Amino acid sequence: METKLYLRVKDWLRAAIEKGDYRPGDRIPSEHELMRRFGVSRSTVRHAISELVLEGWLYRVQGSGTYVARPKYRQTLSRLTSFTEDMRLLGLTPRAKLLLCRVEGADEPIAAALSLTPGEEVIRIERLRFADDEPMALNTSILPRRLVPGLEEVDLEKGSLYEVLEKRYGLILSRAAQTLEPALADAYAAELLGVPVGAPLLLVEGVVYLKNGTPAEWVRILYRGDRYKFHIVAVR
Numbered sequence: 336m337e338t339k340l341y342l343r344v345k346d347w348l349r350a351a352i353e354k355g356d357y358r359p360g361d362r363i364p365s366e367h368e369l370m371r372r373f374g375v376s377r378s379t380v381r382h383a384i385s386e387l388v389l390e391g392w393l394y395r396v397q398g399s400g401t402y403v404a405r406p407k408y409r410q411t412l413s414r415l416t417s418f419t420e421d422m423r424l425l426g427l428t429p430r431a432k433l434l435l436c437r438v439e440g441a442d443e444p445i446a447a448a449l450s451l452t453p454g455e456e457v458i459r460i461e462r463l464r465f466a467d468d469e470p471m472a473l474n475t476s477i478l479p480r481r482l483v484p485g486l487e488e489v490d491l492e493k494g495s496l497y498e499v500l501e502k503r504y505g506l507i508l509s510r511a512a513q514t515l516e517p518a519l520a521d522a523y524a525a526e527l528l529g530v531p532v533g534a535p536l537l538l539v540e541g542v543v544y545l546k547n548g549t550p551a552e553w554v555r556i557l558y559r560g561d562r563y564k565f566h567i568v569a570v571r
């Protein structure tokens with residue numbers, strides 16, 4: 336019974352947002368108002384609101400109330416594009432904060448993914464990606480060093496890594512084989528992305544290939560689940 340009650344509140348709020356009754360930045364009815372409207376307990380209302388916050392429909396302001404969040408950014412999985420390109424297409428200003436850039440030996444899983452010998456030199460790059468100064472994604476890229484000598488000396492906080500690969504190294508990126516699955520923010524990711532520990536994230540992981548079929552990048556990106564949704568086109 337409790338489940339049905341909280342879903343009534345949740346579904347009503349979500350439908351009101353979708354219809355435009357409450358727009359981004361609007362304050363939703365207070366807990367007391369929702370309790371009276373639906374004849375339910377405070378815990379039921381809080382359950383409904385908490386799920387909508389986790390799903391990115393709402394956000395809380397301490398001491399003020401709960402407000403409608405901005406719409407999620409939509410990204411298609413049918414094209415191989417960089418984060419920089421995606422944000423520019425959305426009319427946003429992208430930037431990156433470099434967290435790590437080092438040369439290391441490939442462990443067995445990375446070596447297998449990139450068709451390397453275990454221990455062969457790779458470059459690991461970790462960056463926090465922003466859109467209009469809002470942290471959006473935690474991006475790890477690992478590339479065979481023989482393909483990109485000197486990449487560790489390049490300013491990777493400006494522009495697109497893919498632009499660097501294509502213009503500086505003449506590498507023609509062609510396709511990616513990636514997986515998409517849900518994940519939860521650990522303490523490290525939560526602090527960087529500005530979300531609570533345990534907040535929903537979207538994990539994209541896979542390998543990017545050159546036009547000649549050579550694996551060029553192993554990539555792992557954690558996107559904020561409250562700001563992102565992915566669009567998939569399937570053709571039969």
